[in-house]
Amino acid sequence: MAWAAAASMLPWEAGEASTKAAGMTDTGIIINALGGLDDPNRGSDSLVPTLTPRVLAEAHASGLTAVNITLGYVSGPDDPFEASVRDIAATDALVREHEHDVLKVLTAADMRRAKAEKKIGLIYGFQNGAMMGKDASRVDIFANLGVRVFQLTYNPANQLGDGSMAPENRGLTDFGREVVARLNARHVMVDLSHSGERTCLEAARVSTAPISINHTGCRAVTDLPRNKTDAELRLVAERGGFVGIYFMPFLNASGHAHAEDVVAHIDHAVQVCGEDHVGIGTDGSVTQIDDLKAYQTALAKEIAERRAAGISAAGERPDTFPFVVDLRGPQQFQRLAQLLAQKGYSSERIEKILGLNFLRYAQTIWGS
Structure with a gap:
């Protein structure tokens, strides 16, 4: 790949020339372990993707191969089970409507197919296990509907375990252990993003398959609850799992994260986990914001509203953005690749971080 060559064209803001040098149309496999396909310029309360011509064009331009999109219940007054089924059905309809641009990912092979066919793979994922109710067999329903990533908790506690903002840090419940076992049996990815430390450590130990932390930062670099401790990062990696670094305000104690913070957290995660277990889960889309x-x-x-609902995390403030100010828009992955190359990362390591590590991990869980 051309990452190192692109990095020689400093600064990365060089525009179209550096974009071409980075191989915008042939950058290998890029997988966002948690993100979205939506337009932040158009307000929406729905988690269902917004597949407008602009969103699709900018996603294609970014080089994105596949993205784990959040569907279903996260918080609010809706019935968690009904909301989750409804979102899946609506997204299935969108995939059928836009079959020339997107495909639904069920296996690792589907991500390779998305790359080959110049489509964007949509990985269906949850960010809160509340839709389980008290019935672990619902895992089977959602697995059959194509959900491939299951995050156990959001920031507060739920019936499976404690989230990162639950002060008791009580770990997995008995029901949570039952759900993890069912997810293992159905080859669904167990994601511990947003979890409390004990919940994450216990899930990593009881799971018979490697687990993931698809979007996080490193607490040793920035001490905030949404970031993971070295103990969590290390255990997940030692058991064959995956850690995705996000492009979020929690990467800097000021709440104003920059590209250099993303690089610092990736570098720390690589030091703790090894280069085969680290990737990206930006927690954002690639569509540019027109009016900041x-x-x-x-x-x-x-x-x-998030504070009033009790679902916000320490580090969220009215003046913080849910993205990295100088690492957004369709060129964000190429810019990150150039910055990593400047830091001395080889092309092979960069390719692992941008997608191949998640692809390998997904193949372990879902099959090829």
């Missing part, structure tokens, strides 16, 4: 001031006004309202 208008977006910030809407975001302040969203932050206030």
Whole structure:
């Protein structure tokens, strides 16, 4: 690949020339372990992708091969089970409508097929296990519907375990252990992003398959609850799992994260986990924001609503953005690759971080 060559064309803001040098149309496999296909310029309360011509064009331009999209219940007054089934059905309809641009990912081979066919693979995932109710057999329902990533908790506690903002840090419940066993049996990825430390460590130990932390930062670099301790990172990697670093404000104690913070957290994760277990889970989309001031006004309202609902995390403030200010838009993956190359990362290591590590891990869980 051309990562190192692109890095020689400093600065990365060089625009179209550096984009071409980075191999925008042939950058290998890029997999976002947690992200979205939506337009932040268009307000929406739905988690279902927004597959407008612009969103699709900018996703293709970014070189994205596949992305784990959040569907289903996260919080709010809706019935968790009904909301989750409804989102899956709506997204299935979108995939059928846009079959020339996207495909539904069920196996690792589907991500390779997305690359070969110049499509974007959509990985269906949950970020809260509340839709389980008290019935672990619901795992079978969602696995049959194509859900491939199951995050046990969001920030608060639920019936499976404690989230990162639950002060008791009580770990997995008995029901949580039952759900993990069922997820293992159905070859669904067990994701411990947003979990409390004990929940993560216990899940890694009881799971018969490697687990993932698809979008996080490193607490040793920035001490915030949404970031993972070295103990969590190390155990997940030692058991064959995957850690994705996000592009979120929690990467910097000021709440204003920059590209250099993403690189610092990736580098720390590589030191702790090894280069075969680290990737990216940006927690964002690739569509550029047109009016940052208008977006910030809407975001302040969203932050206030999250606080009122009790689902926000330490480090979220009205003046923080849920992205990295200088690492966004369709060129974000190429820019990150160039910055990693500048740091001395080889092309092979960069390719692992941008997608091949997640692909290998997914093949372990889902099959080829």
